[in-house]
Amino acid sequence: MEGIENYSLEVKLSADKLEAEIVLKVDEEDLDNIVLREEDVYSALQTNQVKVGILDDVVRDLCAFPRKFANARITIARGVAPVDGTDAFIEYPYLANVSNEGGPKELEDGRVDYYNITSIPNVAKGQLLARKIPATPGTPGTAVTGEPIAPKAGKEIHIKPGKNVVHNQERTLVYAAIDGQVSFTEQDKLNVFPVYDVNGDVDFGVGNIDFVGTVVIRGNVLNGFRVKASGDIRVLGSVEGAELYAGGSIEIKSGIVAQDKGMIVAGHDIRTSFIQNANVSAGNEVIVSQSIMFSNVRAGKQIICNGPKGIIIGGVLQAGEKIAARVFGNNRATPTILEVGVKPELRQELANIQKDLQNVYENLRKTDQGLGVINQILHTGKELTPEKRLMQIKLTNTRLVLEKECKQLEARKKDLENELKGETPAAVEAYHVMYPGIKMTFGKLVHFVKHEYARTRFIVLDGEISTATLI
Structure with a gap:
């Protein structure tokens, strides 16, 4: 019996034109008698503008065994996907000689020491601080129709030079203009500041400090005193009900016990072991190793309290991206307010x-x-x-x-109301347990925690606050 040609070939291209599929459409009763020629397949592909990446072995198999492939979608051509460019990034060569020794050390009493002052590098005048590695444009792809597919170019980034630094004409390299210590201030500006060293407490013998640079205090900052620095503030002791204002970061080794007095404000990060009855605000992150108790804490990006204890109880915490702790609240349902999803300001x-x-x-x-x-x-x-x-x-x-x-x-x-809709990625993460008594706000969405949650991430999905188990 001669073969029949009572069939049709249907070609479909994917939305991105990187793949073409073909369907051999034929009635069931005609399957055994069908004759399909390779030139008919290539003709159907040409009619549908498929010119590149044709899978010749698939064409041969389709024509040799039409019954096997009848009325089913099979991939007949594949284009070449574009390779996206890599994002620009910044290297900081001055950090190469800083030893992390495996990360933060755990002290004998269980606290984690993030704040060893010797880990902050001194730099010399003329030293290279930052080098921009430029973005790449990527490699174009080719659609099955032969059209070029433009890649997604890598995102550009710019070094933001601050005070006491110089850059080359192309603004790809930044050098120290003075001897001092590196400090990142608001919007990640890179600065070098001279250092003012206080060998003891900030008390009546020292008085208030207002310094155009970085301040290192080797003792405590007592009630009622004020320390202001255009760079960083580093305190090896504790801070009581004092005022600390830093354009860069603030590190307090032994914690903050403020008795609802004073204010701690940093343009970049704040790091400490614990915060108690204090007002704290950071442009970027607040990192706490032990506990945050009955305090008002604000961070442009994240509040992280994830040490061996890592507990947050009471107060109001506001963060643009994430609030994370090992434990939130207690079994007495102490009211605690968590607000995420937008910058607190x-x-x-x-x-x-x-x-x-x-x-x-x-x-x-x-x-x-x-x-x-x-x-x-x-x-x-x-x-x-x-x-x-x-x-x-x-x-x-x-x-x-x-x-x-x-x-x-x-x-x-x-x-502002549009920005407060909770559409930006934001999360609250309880690595161990979250107790009842927590009021959680994502933009305009509010959730009251009425029972315990173990190892849970709270996020916004499809306009609602949802939960996911942390592994």
Whole structure:
């Protein structure tokens, strides 16, 4: 019996045109008699613009065994996927001689020492601090139609030179302009600052400190004193109810016991062993090895409390990306507030704008009342006295100013509310247990913890706060 040609070939391309599939469509009763020629397959591919990456062995098999492949999708051509470029990154050669010795050391009392002052490198004038490794453009791919597929270029990054550093003309290398210590300040600016060394406590014998550089305190900072540094602040002892302000990072080896006094503010990171009854704010991260107790803690990115104890109880903690601890709360359901998903300053700005708007609305109401009284006089046909006419001009101008301010505030309020929707990746992670009594906020989403959770990550999925088990 002669073969029949009662069939059709259907070719489909993937959305990215990196793959083509073919379907041999034939009725069941005709399967045994079908004759499929290779030139027919190549013709069907050509009709559908498939020119590159054709799998010749698949074509041969399809024609040799059409019954085997009938009415099924098979891949007939594969293009070449583009290779995305690599992101630019920054190397810090000055760190090459810093010994980590396997990471932080655990002390005899169980605490973890993150804060050995000798681990902070001194640099010399002219020393290379940073080197930018540029992004790569990637390698183009080829679609099965022969069209080039552009790769995704690597993301650029820029070294941000701060104080006492110099860079080359291409801004790819940064060198120290003075002897000192490296400090990263807000927005990851790279600086070198001179060092002011206090060989003891900050007390009445030393007084308040305001230094354009890095401050090293080899004792404690006592109640009521203030230390301000444009670079880093490093305290080998403890900090009581004092004020510490650093443009860079703050490291406190023996913890913070503030008795609800003072303020600890860093443009970059804050690292310490414990925080108790304190107000703490970092532009980047707050890293605590033991505990955070009844404190207000804010971090632009993360709050991490994951030492051997790693417990957070009470207070308000706000972080842009993540709050993580070994234990949250206690079995007495002590109220603890966790807010993640946006930078804390945005939430504070929104609260301030809402207050400002209330004042503007109230002032508009009073202005309209005054203009209403003047309009009533005009409706009676009476002329305004010079005083009333002056008042009308002032009230009209005031209203124009208030309307403009109102529009600006409402526009900013809308922008902030969009950022507070919890759409940015954010998480709360309990590595051991989370007790009831926790109020968790992701943007506008709120979750009250009413039972214990063990080893749990809280995230936002599909507009709801969801949980996942930590391995």
